[in-house]
Amino acid sequence: MEEEFVLDVEHDLAMFIGNCPKLNVTPYFPPSLEQLQLGKSNEQLISLRSFYRQFHPHASECSSSLSTFAEIHLKKLKLEEMTASSTDWELLQELTKLELLEIRLCNDLRELPKSMRSLLTLQRLHIDGCSALVVLPDWLGELCSLRELSVVRTPMIASLPQSTKNLTFLVELKVVGWVNLSQLPEAIQHLSSLQVLSLEGCGALTMLPDWIGQLSALRLLRIDRCSALQSLPHSLKQLTALRSLSITDCSGLARRYKKEVGDDWHLVSHIPHFMCF
Template identity: 35%
Template sequence: MSGYLFHELKRLTIDKARYLIEWTEIAALPTEGTIVLFPRLEELLLRNCDQLTSAPTRFPCLQKLEIESMDSGMPISNISTHLTTLTCLIIKKIRRLTCLPEGMLKSNKNLSYLEIKDCPELTCIVDDVYGCCASLEELRISKCPNLRTLPDGLHTLLSLRKFIIDNCKSLECIPVTYGLTSLCEFSVWFCPQLPSLPEGLEYCTSLQMLTIRKCSKISSIPITQGLPFLREIKISWCAQLSSLPSGLEYCTSLQKLTIEYCTSVEFVQTLHGFTSLRQLSLYRISGKILLSALESCTSLEILSISYCPNLETIPRLDSLTHLRKLAIYECEVLKSVPSALASSHYSLTRLIKLEVGGFWKELDSFPAFHVIPQLEELTLYGWPKLNSLPEQVQHFTSLTYLEIYSFDGLEALPEWLRNLTSLECLFISMSKNLMYLPTIEAMQCLTKLQHIHIYHCPLLKERCIKDIGPEWHKISHISTIRVDRVKWS
């Protein structure tokens, strides 16, 4: 005779059972035959059971196992060695786990997701883990500060599609990736001791997304040939990176390229053939920037270049007829706006968001630019010599958002602000000498204005104090007023 306990149960969570030491399998009596425990259980979560040292080992249908916030790694080895049906294993916050048990996944041939997170004493992952994971599709390892290397055999994970390593501060080596022809996403974040990316990365021919963030020792990216499906590259906070991949020009499917906070890199790149590129963002790059053949990027929708002190010129943008957002600001040697903005033969007919300014500090006035009738959002960056806003702005009658940033020489906002009748939000910031808003008559012409924000403008702040400031009556009718992020109405 055989029997079943919890015959219909499919999901089980045991949480905060802090005094639970043993969770044993029910022993069948001779007269009762076999008793199958949890015969249909598919998901098991064990969390915050600090004293638990053992658990049942046989769950014939278990697919997802998550073990979290435990003091000991014993339940992991105890449970996993007899499992055969796992497709998802998540191990989080196991405080005294130093190494994953050998052979822990040897009987699971269909495991597709493995995550190891926040295990402060983990120093190694046994070599046979990969050998047991032929069907693994996603591998995530994060917040393991003492993990110094990953086991060899990464190249055997032929089904791996996503590989993410995050916040492993002691990691010094990632094994070679030759053979990972199914890999679509590879991301390495916050690994300051990692000196290089794995060899063979350029042979991951299915790669679509590459992200490298806060890896301060990486000096190069080993891609010398084209990756035909690569669509997105994001590299940030890599202080020793001196150049972009030499094979970047062959990645002709690239749609998004972002380089941020890479103080040593030089972006001297020909963009000829990048007809699929939709977004190019360069932020806080101290090295030389030369954008050759930018005009060939005819699919570009977002172009953003900011805080780049060695950007001297912007190529022609006239052919970028799909451009929706253009940001060129805080590039201190630039002396003019892009020609496409200044030309009378205006071609950027889809542009709806513009951020511009912060140019050469010796300029006495803001460079002239063409009226953009369809523009909806405008941010203007000033510099100390300026004492007025560019007058062309009064003709941008479709504006719903206007931000005025760092105009220290400006004392009063112009009366022509009244012409911006579609304006819904006005943001004024970092303008230390600004004191006056337009007249009350001008402000009342802005019938759609719902939000006004004043940030780090000490004189204007004082004059806009609720009910008593001399400028308050000009804005008291506006529904949302925030001053230095404090809501005043």
């Protein structure tokens, strides 16, 4: 028997629905809703027509278009362990005020849904644990308001699209668990606003390029569990805005940059907050 669940949260600005894989849902989501988290549920919750009925429960099947999505003020959407493929995520193209999108543990996803291309107000995109995700799309650079990009535990991905260089407002980039990443994507060198760069769990990364010295706005560089790295480029001294460098669990680097006695200590001695162990 399919479950049926009806919600009326007219006065709430946030909602969570989870652990309902067989949910046959007809809830009312008020236009004032700003935060929505859906977890361990099926495509019933994120298909466009179903989502439209949730916000407009009294609308007829043949009523006008779905353009009244403009009334919705949803700013934060978190999707976790959803079973729908990327073709079932049409609702995203209507969430024109969305600022944060988190996609976690959606193992059916082999590519990001094209409906995301309409998220021109999106400021933060976090992707975590989507093991089947093969590549990041060329249209990623169209998300012109993006300030934070975090791609974590996606072992199939080994690069960023060239269009990433169009993300002129990007201030934070987090790359974690890219086990096949052997060199930094060249698109990163064009991110003139980048302030935070995290490289973690990239065991195949053998070197950092000289052009990293061009990231003039960089304030924090974090390198963790990148065991193949043996040295850092001399251009590191050009990063005069760099205030924090953290190197952990990188045995090849620990000896070279040991405080005051390492062979290359002089390359990092100008950084106010330096940690290497």
